[in-house]
Amino acid sequence: MNYEKELLNDIDPDFEVLAKCVDDHNPRLDYKLIRGYGGVCIFWRKSHNSSVKISSQGNDRTIIAEIATENKPICLMNVYMPSTSKNSDEEYKEMLIELEECLEIYKDSHEVWRYECFNATSYRERPFAT
Numbered sequence: 001m002n003y004e005k006e007l008l009n010d011i012d013p014d015f016e017v018l019a020k021c022v023d024d025h026n027p028r029l030d031y032k033l034i035r036g037y038g039g040v041c042i043f044w045r046k047s048h049n050s051s052v053k054i055s056s057q058g059n060d061r062t063i064i065a066e067i068a069t070e071n072k073p074i075c076l077m078n079v080y081m082p083s084t085s086k087n088s089d090e091e092y093k094e095m096l097i098e099l100e101e102c103l104e105i106y107k108d109s110h111e112v113w114r115y116e117c118f119n120a121t122s123y124r125e126r127p128f129a130t
Helices: 003-008 046-051 088-106
Strands: 015-020 040-045 052-054 062-067 074-080 111-117
Touching: 003 015, 015 046, 015 062, 040 046, 040 062, 040 074, 046 052, 062 088, 074 088, 088 111
Parallel strands: 074 111
Antiparallel strands: 015 040, 052 062, 062 074
16 A cells, blocks of 8 residues: 555544555555555545445546435546556546446436546647647
């Protein structure tokens, strides 16, 4: 587990923290301070623990939490998309497919809130300074 994820637990004792990083299962041990790469995190008040359920859906780049409310439950999806690996185009497409599958699971039964870092640009070609 990387050092910075552990620091998140010290931010506020009244909050629960769940963090995932792409390198959780393959840390880069050559770093002086092991740092998470491509991570997602959610915080919630400990007083709401009974209303928050972490889903088993997703992977190291996603956290999906189900939040009970008085009305329709909320599905919170927090996603960090791939961008710099050798296979990032393929990984990006796979993540989009996985997100679509998760949306299909929750769209009828939950109000879905998505928070995503797409690591993308709206330009067809990269802009260059002239």
